Amino acid sequence: MSLAAPLPFIDLKAQRRRLGPQIEQALVRVLEHGAFIMGPEVRDLEAQLAAYAGVKHCISCASGTDALMMVLMAKGIGPGDAIFCPSFTFAATAEVVALLGASPIFVDVCADDFNIDPVSLKAALPVAEAAGLTPRGIIAVDLFGQPADYRALQPLADANGLWILADAAQSFGASYDNRRVGAVGDFATTSFFPAKPLGCYGDGGAIFTNDDDFRDVLHSIRVHGQGRDKYENVRLGITGRLDTMQAAVLLQKMTIFDDEIAARNAVAARYAAGLPKEMIVPTLLAGRTSVWAQYTVLLENRDAVQQKLQADGIPTMVYYMRPLHTQPPYQKYPQVPGGLPVTDSLSQKVLSLPMHPYLDTPTQERILSAAHRAVAA
Numbered sequence: 001m002s003l004a005a006p007l008p009f010i011d012l013k014a015q016r017r018r019l020g021p022q023i024e025q026a027l028v029r030v031l032e033h034g035a036f037i038m039g040p041e042v043r044d045l046e047a048q049l050a051a052y053a054g055v056k057h058c059i060s061c062a063s064g065t066d067a068l069m070m071v072l073m074a075k076g077i078g079p080g081d082a083i084f085c086p087s088f089t090f091a092a093t094a095e096v097v098a099l100l101g102a103s104p105i106f107v108d109v110c111a112d113d114f115n116i117d118p119v120s121l122k123a124a125l126p127v128a129e130a131a132g133l134t135p136r137g138i139i140a141v142d143l144f145g146q147p148a149d150y151r152a153l154q155p156l157a158d159a160n161g162l163w164i165l166a167d168a169a170q171s172f173g174a175s176y177d178n179r180r181v182g183a184v185g186d187f188a189t190t191s192f193f194p195a196k197p198l199g200c201y202g203d204g205g206a207i208f209t210n211d212d213d214f215r216d217v218l219h220s221i222r223v224h225g226q227g228r229d230k231y232e233n234v235r236l237g238i239t240g241r242l243d244t245m246q247a248a249v250l251l252q253k254m255t256i257f258d259d260e261i262a263a264r265n266a267v268a269a270r271y272a273a274g275l276p277k278e279m280i281v282p283t284l285l286a287g288r289t290s291v292w293a294q295y296t297v298l299l300e301n302r303d304a305v306q307q308k309l310q311a312d313g314i315p316t317m318v319y320y321m322r323p324l325h326t327q328p329p330y331q332k333y334p335q336v337p338g339g340l341p342v343t344d345s346l347s348q349k350v351l352s353l354p355m356h357p358y359l360d361t362p363t364q365e366r367i368l369s370a371a372h373r374a375v376a377a
C-alpha cells in the first residue's frame with residue numbers, strides 16, 4: 001500500500017492554476033455587461049470554434065446531448081426511423097434516438113480503435129428493413145478521442161442514402177486525414193462537459209455544419225422552434241442555448257487548447273513506452289490523431305488490477321462496463337446479426353488510466369510503477 005496521497009483521475013485544478021485570473025476576468029466582464037443569454041462571447045466562441053474545426057458554422061448549445069438531439073430533430077427523426085450506432089459508448093449517443101421515438105440499431109466496434117466497425121455496420125444495414133424501420137443515418141462515435149473510420153463508413157453511408165453524424169463529444173481537437181474533427185462526417189457534435197478535453201465549468205456543447213439552411217433550422221430549434229422572433233414558433237424546439245458564462249470560460253480555454261493537446265499526446269507517449277506488456281496500449285490508426293479524452297488499456301484480469309491500483313492511490317475508470325445493448329432501456333432495440341462480441345469482450349477488459357495535460361513525469365512514473373506492481377502481484 002502506498003503512503004502517498006491518492007492522485008486525481010483528471011486534474012482540473014492544475015488547469016485552473018494556469019488560467020485562473022484570465023477566466024475570472026472573463027466572467028466578471030459577463031457580470032458587468034449582463035447579457036447572460038446569447039451574449040457577445042457566445043458569437044465569438046462560435047466563430048472561433050468554426051474556424052478551428054474548418055467548417056462554415058458552429059452552433060453552440062447547452063450540452064453534447066442536446067447537440068445530438070438537435071441534429072436529429074433538424075433531420076426530422078421520429079417513430080419508424082432507424083439510426084445505426086455503437087453500443088460501446090456513453091448513453092447519450094443512443095438515448096437521443098430513443099427519446100425521439102426512433103430506434104437505435106446497435107453495431108459492434110473494432111477491437112483496435114474501439115469505434116464503430118464498418119464491417120459490422122454493413123451486416124446491420126438489412127436489420128432496419130427487416131424490423132419495418134426506415135434507415136436514416138449513422139452516429140459514429142470518436143471514442144476516447146480517436147476519430148472513427150470515416151473513410152470506410154462514408155461509402156457505406158453514400159450507397160445506402162444515409163448521413164453520418166460524428167459524435168465528437170470526446171474528440172474535439174483531433175483530426176482525420178488532416179481534417180479537424182467537426183469537419184468530418186456530414187455534421188458533427190461535441191460536448192464541453194468539464195472533464196472533456198475542451199471543457200467548460202458546467203454543461204455545454206456544439207454542432208458543426210457547412211450547410212447554411214441546416215444552421216438556420218438548428219438556430220430555430222435551439223430557441224423553441226422560433227421563427228422571425230421567439231414568440232413565433234414554426235417547429236418544435238428546446239431551450240438549447242449555451243450560457244454566455246460558459247462561452248466566456250471556453251474562449252479562455254481555447255487560448256491553451258493546442259498546447260494542452262500536445263501535453264496529452266506526450267502523456268500518452270510516456271504511457272505507451274512505460275506500461276507493462278500485460279496492458280495492451282491503445283494505438284492510433286493511419287491518418288488519425290487523438291486528443292486522448294481517455295487513455296484506455298486492455299487487460300485480462302482487469303478488476304483485480306484495478307483494485308490493486310486503487311490501493312496504491314491510482315484512480316482508474318471503466319468506460320464502459322455495461323454496453324448500452326445490455327442495459328434495460330435499450331435491450332428492446334435491434335442489433336447486428338451475430339451480436340456484439342467485440343463490445344462484450346471490451347467491456348470486460350478496458351481500464352482507463354489517469355489522463356490530463358498536467359500529468360507530470362514524476363507523477364506518471366508513480367502510475368507506471370504501480371501498474372507494474374499491480375500486474376505482477
Ligand SMILES: Cc1ncc(COP(=O)(O)O)c(C=O)c1O
Binds near residue numbers: 063064065093141205
Ligand atoms: C460519446 C459521448 N456522446 C455524448 C455525450 C454527451 O455530452 P454531455 O454530457 O455534454 O451531454 C458524451 C459525454 O459525456 C459522450 O462521451
